[in-house]
Amino acid sequence: MSSKFEVDEKLCETEFTIGWLLDSLNQNDEKFKKNYSNRKISNVSARDISGGKGMFSIVLKCGLLFEDSKDENDIYTTILKIPGTYVFDELNEKGSVDAPKAEFMDIPGMHTTEVNFYNIFKTKMPKILPTVHFAQLWIPGKHLGCLHMEDLSKRGAGLNFYDCLNHAQIKSIIRGMAYFHKELLCCDEKIWKGKFPIKIEFFDNLEGFVDGFYKTFKGYLKTDHKIDEFNSFLNDPKLGKLIRNTEFVKYVATKSHLDSGIPTALVHGDLWNNNIIFKCDSNGAISNDVEAFLDWQVVQEGNLVCDFARLLTCSCEGDIRREAETYIFEYFVDCLNAELAQGGKPPVPYTAKQLRENYEAVFIIHLMHPIFMMPLFFATKTSTPEEKTIDEARIDRCILRALHTCQDAKKYADSGKFDKWLN
CATH class of the missing domain: 3.90.1200 (Aminoglycoside 3'-phosphotransferase; Chain: A, domain 2)
Incomplete structure (x- = not known):
């Protein structure tokens, strides 16, 4: 079975690529490394599951299908949270409200706050925090920020x-x-x-x-x-x-x-x-x-x-x-x-x-x-x-x-x- 993806393909038109995601999984996701890294990947999909709920970010659910997958449910899913003013931008486009821009809300600063919080507490409060595999700061003009996280929809x-x-x-x-x-x-x-x-x-x-x-x-x-x-x-x-x-x-x-x-x-x-x-x-x-x-x-x-x-x-x-x-x-x-x-x-x-x-x-x-x-x-x-x-x-x-x-x-x-x- 040939692969149905290119590593430089972007995830939902963001700057993050399939190759970036696979590298992060292989380097940072212990569950993936232990149970899935030896399986050959046949396809990678990504979709925005924010649905207008994320005011300061979009949330991508990424799925990996394997060459030996028994069916379409035999996949590995993971989450990529990317900060931005997506909801406010949509509201401004619709003329629904004179919503603030990223410069006013300091969305990059808010993302930095979240990255710092997880870096300090992710191993100290496992009962109430999701597993965060990797956190990247948002540096405007250089690269977007993100949180690469476990997919909680499997159990919640x-x-x-x-x-x-x-x-x-x-x-x-x-x-x-x-x-x-x-x-x-x-x-x-x-x-x-x-x-x-x-x-x-x-x-x-x-x-x-x-x-x-x-x-x-x-x-x-x-x-x-x-x-x-x-x-x-x-x-x-x-x-x-x-x-x-x-x-x-x-x-x-x-x-x-x-x-x-x-x-x-x-x-x-x-x-x-x-x-x-x-x-x-x-x-x-x-x-x-x-x-x-x-x-x-x-x-x-x-x-x-x-x-x-x-x-x-x-x-x-x-x-x-x-x-x-x-x-x-x-x-x-x-x-x-x-x-x-x-x-x-x-x-x-x-x-x-x-x-x-x-x-x-x-x-x-x-x-x-x-x-x-x-x-x-x-x-x-x-x-x-x-x-x-x-x-x-x-x-x-x-x-x-x-x-x-x-x-x-x-x-x-x-x-x-x-x-x-x-x-």
């Missing part, structure tokens, strides 16, 4: 933005977060301290961010009544000012936890449905157990409560979120202290009550997440005629999710606790 799957977590999944995520923070507390902090500074410049021009994405979001609202309802929240004398107040947002993300007695920690920064892989059961259905946390490109030293707010506002309907808020902080502290006790370490110096109190301010600054995420997802999603009405129902559900977030954010803003930031 993720949810979409419009999906809602159930309570068993939420608790599994919290156990994963507790394990992550236990490992941080048990390792020598010199390996990570000072290496993942929060990108404070992302909080500049908040007014333009809020107004720009809210304008796009309003395009999905079907009635004047619904527009008026959201206007009342986004332009509220207190809430509207707080979400546009750069100094308030910077304070909440970088200092408020310290005033609440919560030490600075590493924060995932983008923990929601799309960046969590759940194990699949024997029937291929998504289970309640976390397989891995992905996409660490904005990991930062800051307020760990931000991960709770990001998760709940972007991955849960209002009823599930509100119910989770009644137990999630106690459950996290209990799980973390249990993990620490197993390692002979003392409990954390903060309580669930302290996390819950800080959560109110953090929740306010996460108000815009379900609002700006929805257009980013649906504007790049291609629907078949059969899916059109299904997606319309999904959009309605996401709008309700955002509405419930606004309601609770206004409640916190009206409490008077943050009035000093209104002047």
